[in-house]
Amino acid sequence: xxxxxxxxxxxxxxxxxxxxxxxxxxxxxxxxxxxxxxxxxxxxxxxxxxxxxxxxxxxxxxxxxxxxxxxxxxxxxxxxxxxxxxxxxxxxxxxxxxxxxxxxxxxxxxxxxxxxxxxxxxxxxxxxxxxxxxxxxxxxxxxxxxxxxxxxxxxxxxxxxxxxxxxxxxxxxxxxxxxxxxxxxxxxxxxxxxxxxxxxxxxxxxxxxxxxxxxxxxxxxxxxx
Numbered sequence: 411x412x413x414x415x416x417x418x419x420x421x422x423x424x425x426x427x428x429x430x431x432x433x434x435x436x437x438x439x440x441x442x443x444x445x446x447x448x449x450x451x452x453x454x455x456x457x458x459x460x461x462x463x464x465x466x467x468x469x470x471x472x473x474x475x476x477x478x479x480x481x482x483x484x485x486x487x488x489x490x491x492x493x494x495x496x497x498x499x500x501x502x503x504x505x506x507x508x509x510x511x512x513x514x515x516x517x518x519x520x521x522x523x524x525x526x527x528x529x530x531x532x533x534x535x536x537x538x539x540x541x542x543x544x545x546x547x548x549x550x551x552x553x554x555x556x557x558x559x560x561x562x563x564x565x566x567x568x569x570x571x572x573x574x575x576x577x578x579x580x581x582x583x584x585x586x587x588x589x590x591x592x593x594x595x596x597x598x599x600x601x602x603x604x605x606x607x608x609x610x611x612x613x614x615x616x617x618x619x620x621x622x623x624x625x626x627x628x629x630x631x632x633x634x635x
Contacts, residue, residue, distance in 0.1 A: 411439050413500055414632060418525060419443070420503045421627075422602070423533030424595045426540040426547070426588065430556045431620045432533065432627055433504050440500075440631065444492055448481065448505035449554045451488045462487065478512050486519055495523040503527070510601035517609075530606040531627055532599075534616040537592050541585045548577040561619060 419436075423429045437445055455463030456470075462484055466476045485506055489495045507513040520526040546559040550570035557564045557577060564570065568577050582588070606612035613630055617623040 411632070413440055413442050416498050417443065417500050417529055417631060418503070418520075418527050419501070419529045419531065419631065420507075420527050420606075421531055421533065422599065424535065424537060424540060424599075425591045426543055427533045427535040428562075428620045428623065429504065429533060431562050432624055433502060435620070435624050436502060436627070436631065439628065442500040444494060444499075444501045446485060446488055446492075446494075446501055446503050447554070448485060448503075451484055452476070452481075453554070455484060478509075478515055481506055481512065482516050482519060485516065489525070495520075495525045497524040499525050507602070509598050510605055513602050513605055527606075527609075528611055529630065530612045531630060532603065532612065532614045533623060533627075534614050535623075536618050539618050540592070541588055544583050544585055544588050547583050548579055550575060550577055 417440075421429045421433060433445065433447075437443055452463075452466055456467045457463070462480060466480055466484070469476045469480075485503070486495070489499075489501070492501075493499075494501050507516050517526055543558055543560065548557050548559070548564075548568065549555065550557075550573070552575070553570070553572070555570060555572070556562075564577060566574070569575065570577060582591075603612060615623055615626040615630070617626065
């Protein structure tokens with residue numbers, strides 16, 4: 411399927427809302443889209459021991475968040491390396507920005523390169539349902555690929571689809587811990603939502619499964635908004 415216009419998309423949604431599943435389906439169906447996943451980029455830079463990677467690793471090892479300036483440089487460098495900092499580029503940003511300040515700083519950098527975000531979609535999933543899903547969530551730690559035994563199971567039980575390596579359960583994938591993460595998300599999303607609404611690029615898609623949500627997301631992506 412082809413995109414009608416250049417699309418630079420950010421998917422937002424609470425932890426456990428299915429952003430990874432929706433992203434994968436978009437990338438499978440729209441070959442023009444290039445994925446910029448902040449987690450993957452960060453892991454790659456750390457493993458390659460680049461200057462940015464070493465700085466980021468020092469923060470992670472101390473238990474601190476990686477500063478916004480480092481993350482923005484990380485994403486900007488990745489876009490440059492893939493020749494995506496121009497007005498005709500097509501990409502999907504996954505995992506960043508997470509806060510209003512990050513969104514504002516990133517948008518400033520992108521605007522300078524005429525490659526600013528032009529579509530932001532927030533996934534609205536019942537958070538009580540999210541909490542019920544968490545117990546069934548497993549992850550392939552080296553890649554960050556996430557599976558759910560109920561609605562996005564691996565082809566082979568408890569094995570990663572790509573590598574065949576074992577899946578593991580994150581220690582924080584419990585209802586108690588996730589409740590705290592959802593509270594934090596709800597606090598942070600409101601100013602970021604308002605920011606993108608003022609830019610005229612924010613849209614909300616509601617549903618409690620990826621099969622309900624994905625067609626609505628796809629419709630927004632292919633429409634000439």
